[in-house]
Amino acid sequence: MASGNRSQKTQGLGLIAPPLGYAVLVMAAPLLTILAYSFLKDGYLTVIREFTFDNYRTVWGDPIFHKIMLRSLGVAALVTLVTVVLAFPVAYFLSFVVDPRKKSMWLFLITIPFWTSYLIRVFLWKVILGYNGVINSGLKSLGIIEQPLTFILYNVNSMVITLAHAYAPFAILPIFIALEKIDRSLLEAGRDLGESRIMTFWRVTLPLAMPGVVAAALIVFIPTIGDYVTPALIGGGKIPMIANMIQAQMLDLDNRPMGSALAVTAMLIVAIMSLIFVALNRRFLRVKQ
Amino acid sequence: MTTTSTAEHRARTATAKPMIECRNVQKYYGDYHALRGIDLTIRESEFFSLLGPSGCGKTTLLRTIAGFEDISSGVVLIDGQDMQDVPANRRPTNMVFQSYAIFPHLTVAENVGFGLRRDPRSKAEKAAAVEEALAMVGLKGYGARASHALSGGQRQRVALARALILKPKVLLLDEPLSALDRKMREQMQVELIKLQRQVGITFVLVTHDQEEALVMSDRIAVMFDGQIAQLDGPEALYARPTSRRVANFIGVMNFLPAHVLGETASGVEVDVPGLGRVEIPMSNVSKSDPGDEGPTVGFRPEAVSLVAPGQPQQSRATAGVIDEVVYYGDMTYYDVRLDGSASADGRARPVRIAMRNVFGREVQDVGTRTNVSWSPGSLVLFR
Structure with missing residues (x-):
């Protein structure tokens, strides 16, 4: 029996080996390159092969890095909050209200935004939110405003709106799956034991949906923090996030060691933040349904 | 075992005040007529069963009493109070769900104490009440355990404790034993009866298992197609079914x-x-x-017996030939063709006779001529 298991295991490993090897290679190779670069010295236009911690010292001491990193974390946290808070009711509606036979159609509709490229969607938000965009010209022609609204373009608000829209399906799907897994008789039990619908939601539905919420938050938070396109287009380039700063170091200033150190530092910070978030929610993640 | 005998208990509950009254309860799901005019009175402290095949409406009826289903027309009263506008969370009922519905994110103690949130007692008093409820169902000291670590029987006990701690007027049980294995089920049947006598709460049990209903209930309502076909005590139901359908559903x-x-x-x-x-x-x-x-x-197969010619018998005897023998260890089932019972096609339809295998009585062989002994009192007539 044991040998049978082993041979099955070998067979399984053999099957996944090619894609696994490919995935490790294309993920590990660039990561290792970046890591190696971050410990090297920058000569103007070249990289000097000499080990140093100077890049990290500079990064950690740089007030601009502090500001941009904090802004990136802040924007990503805000986007995550907005996305998850907006996605939850959608997922709840899908799971609890929509006729089971129509659920797949609804899921299909939710993925429609993916049919156009991310870049185009971001650009379209610019058209909607812009100085002479759909919202401003619409409100102006209706006589509701005289001057264009400025709080919706080239600032953090517009970035949050754009990113929250872009990541909505990523947040809806894991929450939907978590809600689908909840045994409906648990909700009846909550009511049966004397709780109103709202309290049953609070004491039963929400805790059981938390694994989905945590997954949604991470799926939104991690890529958002490194988003490059939205700050460049919607932020008008005036409010760079960490990805823009890395890009500037890497390409504009051609300081690859410094850019790499920035990237590694940002990655560490994101990893630590994510681990803290998971640790805070660990009691929800341990639940076996 | 129990402080009061079953007979005493039944005599007392027969005259107790009505706890649940259903008057002409109708329930439609779209065009489907799930409950077709249920009239029913369940008394205080009674162990009452709703018995029927799947789809007969027994679970729907239980859920209308619990408040999970609205009724299309009719009246449901609990302890004299009309339940029309009373939501499930305000009804004096608690339910043991078929799946037990144990909250997976809470410990055993948190599950049992779930309904005590608005209880004005102090934290320590509530904890003591939880411990007491757990002890009552035989789970003393299990409070700190994670609920997913429990076996099926333990989950069932947690569900019971969680409902009984709220001291409801009525405990509703939706096929509570169907997920347990046979040994466990028989053990839980006895424990449920004990528990019911102990707490004195009205129990309403939904089951498709006739044996379970006969073992536990004071009275049983047999349901078919959204209607109550017969409502009687276990012995009366078994001995004097009022229709062939009920007779066929309960035993052979x-x-x-x-x-x-x-x-x-x-x-x-x-x-x-x-x-x-x-x-x-x-x-x-x-x-x-x-x-x-x-x-x-x-x-019934056991209401008659096989006797060898010349042996003592009940008041009447009929001769026949053994057509089939099925040996069950404790019982043997004989299919016997009675002389003179041939139908139009000339073949007699055999009747089934159940004999307990006692020491000294040999199992008869196929083809043996035998006497079937019976008495008129064990026959029922459907006309």
């Missing part, structure tokens, strides 16, 4: 065609091919369900 019954000869002062005189002329007492005559086959006489 032999049916023989009968010709009604006439009524006498004490019963109905019939002629049954194979049994001869017999007077069936009025208490065993049911007029509700003649069916397509005309008047029929029925009897």
Whole structure:
């Protein structure tokens, strides 16, 4: 029996080996390159092969890095909050209200935004939110405003709106799956034991949906923090996030060691933040349904 | 075992005040008529069962009492109070769900204490109440355990403790034993009866298992197609079913065609091919369900017995030939063709006879001629 298991295991490993090897290679190779670069010295236009911690010292001491990193974390946290808070009711509606036979159609509709490229969607938000965009010209022609609204373009608000829209399906799907897994008789039990619908939601539905919420938050938070396109287009380039700063170091200033150190530092910070978030929610993640 | 005997308990509950009253309860799901005019009174402290095949409406009826389903028309009263506008969370009922519905994110103690949130008692008093409820169901000291680490029987006990701690007027049980294995189920049946006598709460059990209903209930409502077919105590239900359908659903019954000869002062005189002329007492005559086959006489396999010629017998005996023998260890089932019971096609339909295998009595062989001994009191007539 044991040998049978082993041979099955070998067979399984053999099957996944090619894609696994490919995935490790294309993920590990660039990561290792970046890591190696971050410990090297920058000569103007070249990289000097000499080990140093100077890049990290500079990064950690740089007030601009502090500001941009904090802004990136802040924007990503805000986007995550907005996305998850907006996605939850959608997922709840899908799971609890929509006729089971129509659920797949609804899921299909939710993925429609993916049919156009991310870049185009971001650009379209610019058209909607812009100085002479759909919202401003619409409100102006209706006589509701005289001057264009400025709080919706080239600032953090517009970035949050754009990113929250872009990541909505990523947040809806894991929450939907978590809600689908909840045994409906648990909700009846909550009511049966004397709780109103709202309290049953609070004491039963929400805790059981938390694994989905945590997954949604991470799926939104991690890529958002490194988003490059939205700050460049919607932020008008005036409010760079960490990805823009890395890009500037890497390409504009051609300081690859410094850019790499920035990237590694940002990655560490994101990893630590994510681990803290998971640790805070660990009691929800341990639940076996 | 229990402080009061079953007979005492039943005598007391028979005159107790009504706890649940259903008056002409109708329930439609779209075009589907799930409950077709249920009239029912369940008394205080009674162990009441709703028994029927799947789809008969028994679970729907339980859920309308719990408040999870609205009724289309009719009235449901609990302890004299109309439940029309009372939501599930305000009803004096608690439920043990078929899946037990144990909250997976809470410990055993948190599950049991779930309904105590608005209880004005102090934290320590509530904890003591939880511990007491756990002890009552035999789970003392399990409070800190994670709920997913429990076995099926333990989950069932947690569900019971969680409901009983709130001291409801009615405990509703939706097929609570169906997920347990046979040994566990039999053990839980006994424990549930004990528990019910101990707490004195009205229990309403939904089950499709006739044996379970017979073992536990004070009274049983047998349901078919959204209607109550018969409502009686276990013994009456088994001995004197009022329709062939009920007779068939609860245990096994032999049916023989009968010709009604006439009524006498004490019963109905019939002629049954194979049994001869017999007077069936009025208490065993049911007029509700003649069916397509005309008047029929029925009897249970264990109400008659096989006797070798010359041995002592009940009041009447009929000769026959053993057609089939099925040996079950504690019981043997014989299929016997009674002499003179041949139907139109010339073949006699065998009747099933159950004999307990006792020491010294040999199992008979196929083809043996034998006497079947019976008495008129064990026959029921459907006319």
